Amino acid sequence: MRHFDSQHTTHSMPSSAPSRDLPAAQRRHWQHTYAQYPEMYGQNPSAAAVHAMRRFRAVSARTVVELGAGHGRDTVYFARSGLQVLALDFSSTGLEQLRTAAARAGVGQAVTTVVHDVRDSLPVASGSADGVFAHMLLCMALSTNQIRGVVAEVARVLRPGGVFVYTVRHIGDPHYGAGVAHGDDIFEHGGFAVHFFSRDLVDELAAGWDGVEVHAFEEGELPRRLWRITQYHPSRLAAARNSPHKNPLASA
Numbered sequence: 001m002r003h004f005d006s007q008h009t010t011h012s013m014p015s016s017a018p019s020r021d022l023p024a025a026q027r028r029h030w031q032h033t034y035a036q037y038p039e040m041y042g043q044n045p046s047a048a049a050v051h052a053m054r055r056f057r058a059v060s061a062r063t064v065v066e067l068g069a070g071h072g073r074d075t076v077y078f079a080r081s082g083l084q085v086l087a088l089d090f091s092s093t094g095l096e097q098l099r100t101a102a103a104r105a106g107v108g109q110a111v112t113t114v115v116h117d118v119r120d121s122l123p124v125a126s127g128s129a130d131g132v133f134a135h136m137l138l139c140m141a142l143s144t145n146q147i148r149g150v151v152a153e154v155a156r157v158l159r160p161g162g163v164f165v166y167t168v169r170h171i172g173d174p175h176y177g178a179g180v181a182h183g184d185d186i187f188e189h190g191g192f193a194v195h196f197f198s199r200d201l202v203d204e205l206a207a208g209w210d211g212v213e214v215h216a217f218e219e220g221e222l223p224r225r226l227w228r229i230t231q232y233h234p235s236r237l238a239a240a241r242n243s244p245h246k247n248p249l250a251s252a
Ligand SMILES: C[S@@+](CC[C@H](N)C(=O)[O-])C[C@H]1O[C@@H](n2cnc3c(N)ncnc32)[C@H](O)[C@@H]1O
Pocket: 023, 026, 030, 041, 046, 067, 068, 069, 070, 071, 072, 073, 074, 088, 089, 090, 091, 094, 116, 117, 118, 119, 134, 135, 136, 137, 140, 141
């Protein structure tokens, strides 16, 4: 992929809640970036997607939701591997490139795209997905409370025994603390805002799930330092989702 991580400047800013317009600014930034650098992550699947595919096969998955699918390097791989994929992203430009790539690979019928901001409830029926995949989505410009809301939504849409594989940059990443501080461990560097995860946050998000695995890995030229988390939806969470559900995504 192209390398966007070359600058390393630090400005000290007061730590506070993420600014209200940060997600809107980030959406514009991603739209612009995909337009300027089509297929910026390349056409090969990520190592995280290859791992996820093994886990999806192990639970006989047929339907998978991908959050923050971008231009679809992993979506196309999942579809070529036989899955039906619902690809969500708030960048329509990324998703246009995704549809082109899927058609080129002959798997257009296996892919559905929806322009969607994950701060809103997922457009997916409860208990209907065999798997959810999110490579570097939860570590975008989302507050801790919004991240909790996304994971609650993943729990809602997964069927019992379904698997959630996600990756996040963490506080051991070279860019943690660099650039503009937006509070809540969110730092903006080179125009990209990232929420760097602590291990405590990973553990909190795994509470109540089964078979939790945390794997450290690196990606890209910086390299980015990430954790890949695999966790399984236990049937006891299915009971909880049948109770009246206050949408935790509504507030930051
Ligand atoms: C680091 S990129 C990863 C893209 C893709 N998963 C990959 O690895 O090729 C993060 C993606 O998340 C999307 N994104 C960021 N914030 C989002 C939000 N609040 N809702 C939906 N998509 C978002 C961006 O548009 C971008 O495509």
